[in-house]
Amino acid sequence: RVASLRPAPGVAEVVLCDLRQCHVSNGRVYQGDLCLSDFDLVHWYFVTHLPDNWTVTLLRALARTTRVLPDPAGLLLGLDKFFAHTTLRTAGLPTADFHLFQASRIHDVAPKICGARPLLLKPRLGAFGHGIHMVRTRQELIDAVQFAQSFAKDDMQIFCEAFEEN
Numbered sequence: 001r002v003a004s005l006r007p008a009p010g011v012a013e014v015v016l017c018d019l020r021q022c023h024v025s026n027g028r029v030y031q032g033d034l035c036l037s038d039f040d041l042v043h044w045y046f047v048t049h050l051p052d053n054w055t056v057t058l059l060r061a062l063a064r065t066t067r068v069l070p071d072p073a074g075l076l077l078g079l080d081k082f083f084a085h086t087t088l089r090t091a092g093l094p095t096a097d098f099h100l101f102q103a104s105r106i107h108d109v110a111p112k113i114c115g116a117r118p119l120l121l122k123p124r125l126g127a128f129g130h131g132i133h134m135v136r137t138r139q140e141l142i143d144a145v146q147f148a149q150s151f152a153k154d155d156m157q158i159f160c161e162a163f164e165e166n
Contacts, residue, residue: 079126098161103149
């Protein structure tokens with residue numbers, strides 16, 4: 001049995017489900033009386049990049065007992081630019097120089113990371129090209145971080161990388 005958002009050819013039985021309608025009891029995921037944790041496979045379509053989203057929470061719980069494709073934990077790691085860049089660098093693969101810091105530390109960090117090349121400020125968690133801002137000077141970096149922080153209640157984690165000309 002396969003739980004999916006849509007039918008698939010060559011699969012004996014497909015059960016369409018809405019993960020927003022599910023709940024978890026004793027570590028098992030249910031939609032009404034149907035226990036998705038008993039399925040052979042659950043296939044889902046990407047719904048968010050936020051790790052605390054309800055659907056992601058359900059999929060991570062479900063992945064403990066059932067094969068889930070794509071793997072929600074692996075997908076979230078891949079969408080986290082800081083961990084993705086760190087993993088690539090550790091494996092010896094080239095990446096642009098990158099930095100992660102708390103917004104409250106901008107005055108201490110800016111002199112250390114601003115150089116000859118512009119920096120790209122990016123959302124740490126994948127936003128698929130949205131929310132990228134280029135800064136060319138130390139003051140632009142400080143202004144951009146302080147502006148973004150003015151909308152957040154908690155100290156933001158700022159991810160940036162050196163701009164690489166194509």
